[in-house]
Amino acid sequence: MTGRAAATISILLVDDHPIVRQGYRRVLEHQGDFRVVAEADGAAVAYAAFKSHTPDVVVLDISMPGASGLEAIRKLRTRSDDVRILVFSMHGEAPLVKAAFAAGANGYVTKSSEPTALIRAIRAVTRGERALSDDIAHALAADSLDPQRSKLDLLGEREIEILRQIAAGATKEEIAAHLNLSTKTVQNYHYLVKAKTGLRTDAQLVRLAAECGLTDPPPPPR
Numbered sequence: 001m002t003g004r005a006a007a008t009i010s011i012l013l014v015d016d017h018p019i020v021r022q023g024y025r026r027v028l029e030h031q032g033d034f035r036v037v038a039e040a041d042g043a044a045v046a047y048a049a050f051k052s053h054t055p056d057v058v059v060l061d062i063s064m065p066g067a068s069g070l071e072a073i074r075k076l077r078t079r080s081d082d083v084r085i086l087v088f089s090m091h092g093e094a095p096l097v098k099a100a101f102a103a104g105a106n107g108y109v110t111k112s113s114e115p116t117a118l119i120r121a122i123r124a125v126t127r128g129e130r131a132l133s134d135d136i137a138h139a140l141a142a143d144s145l146d147p148q149r150s151k152l153d154l155l156g157e158r159e160i161e162i163l164r165q166i167a168a169g170a171t172k173e174e175i176a177a178h179l180n181l182s183t184k185t186v187q188n189y190h191y192l193v194k195a196k197t198g199l200r201t202d203a204q205l206v207r208l209a210a211e212c213g214l215t216d217p218p219p220p221p222r
Contacts, residue, residue, distance in 0.1 A: 009126050010037045012053060014046040014060035014072065015088075024059075024088075027115045034122070043072035050076055050083070057122055062089040062100060063164075063215070066178045070103050070161050077104035084125040088118060092136055093213035094143035095152035096160075103157045107131030151197040152212045159196070160214070162189040166202060167209030 011028060013036050015021050021039050028034045037053045040046035042064050050058060058076060062069035073085050086107040087100045097108050106125040109118050113133040121131035132140070143150075152160060158179075165175045172190070176183045199205055209215050 008033055008035055009057060009122065010035050010053070010055040011122065012036075012038045012040065012046065012049055012055040012058045012060075014040045014042075014058060014064075014069070016041045016061065016064045020061075024115075024118070028059075028119070028122070031119060034119075043067035043069070043075065046072050047075050047079070050079065054080075055083075057084045057086060057126055059086045059088050059118075059122065062087050062091055062096065065168075068161060068164055070099060070157055070164070071179060073100060073103040073105050074157055084128075086118075086121055086125050086131065091213035092133075092139055093211075094139045095150040096213045097136055097140060098143075099152065099155075099157055099160050108136050109133040110135055150212060151199075151208055152214075154196045155193060159189055159193050162186065163193050163205060163209050164214040166190065166193075167206045167215050 011034060013021050013025060013028070018041070025036045025039070028036055037055050038049040040049045043066065046058070046060060060069045060072055069087060069089070073087075076083055076085060085105045086109065087105050088109050088111060090111045092110045100108055107121045107130060109121045109131065110133050113135065117133045121133065124131035155163065161179065162175060165178065170178070172183050172186045175181070176186045179186075193205065194200065197205070197208060199208060206215075
C-alpha cells in the first residue's frame with residue numbers, strides 16, 4: 001500500500017469507455033475518502049499507470065480491446081502482492097469470475113449492481129477482504145451445486161485469455177503482440193484450448209466464449 005494518509009483510498013480506474021470512467025469517477029470521488037489518481041483504457045496503460053501512481057485499489061473491467069482484464073490482473077499481481085484488484089464488469093458468469101480470482105483478483109462486482117455495491121466492495125478489498133456483489137455470490141453458489149463443470153474450468157488463465165482473443169477475431173500475430181508472446185507459443189495455446197475443451201473448430205470456440213461471458217454482446221440494432 002502507499003504511504004498516503006490512512007483516511008484516503010487511492011484508486012486506478014480501468015475501463016475502455018471514457019463515459020463509463022467519467023461517471024464512476026464522479027460517484028467514487030463523491031466519497032470523502034476516495035481519490036481516483038489515474039485512469040486507463042486498456043491493460044498496457046493500466047500497468048504503466050499503476051507503476052507511476054501505486055494506487056491502493058485497481059478497479060478494472062474484464063473485457064477490453066487487446067489484452068483483457070484477466071491479463072491485466074495477472075501482470076499487476078506479478079508487480080505487487082499488496083495491490084487490491086476489484087473487477088467491475090458487465091459479465092457475471094461463474095467460470096469467468098473464477099478465472100478472475102485465479103488470476104489474482106480480490107473482488108468482483110457487476111455493473112448492473114447499485115453504485116453502493118461498488119463502494120462497499122472497494123472498502124472491503126482495502127481491508128483485505130474478498131468482495132462480491134449479490135448476483136456474483138448467487139452465481140458462484142449455483143455453479144458449486146451444478147454437477148457439470150464448465151469447459152472453461154479446464155483452462156488456465158492464459159488459455160482463457162487466448163480463447164477470448166480468438167473469439168474477438170484477433171489473429172495469432174495480433175494475440176502474440178498483445179500478450180508479448182511468440183506466434184508459435186500462441187499456436188501452442190490454441191491447440192491446448194481445443195484439446196482441453198474437446199472442440200475442433202474456431203467457430204465452436206467462439207460459441208463457448210460467448211456462453212461463458214468472454215465476449216461482449218452485439219450492440220442493439222439502430
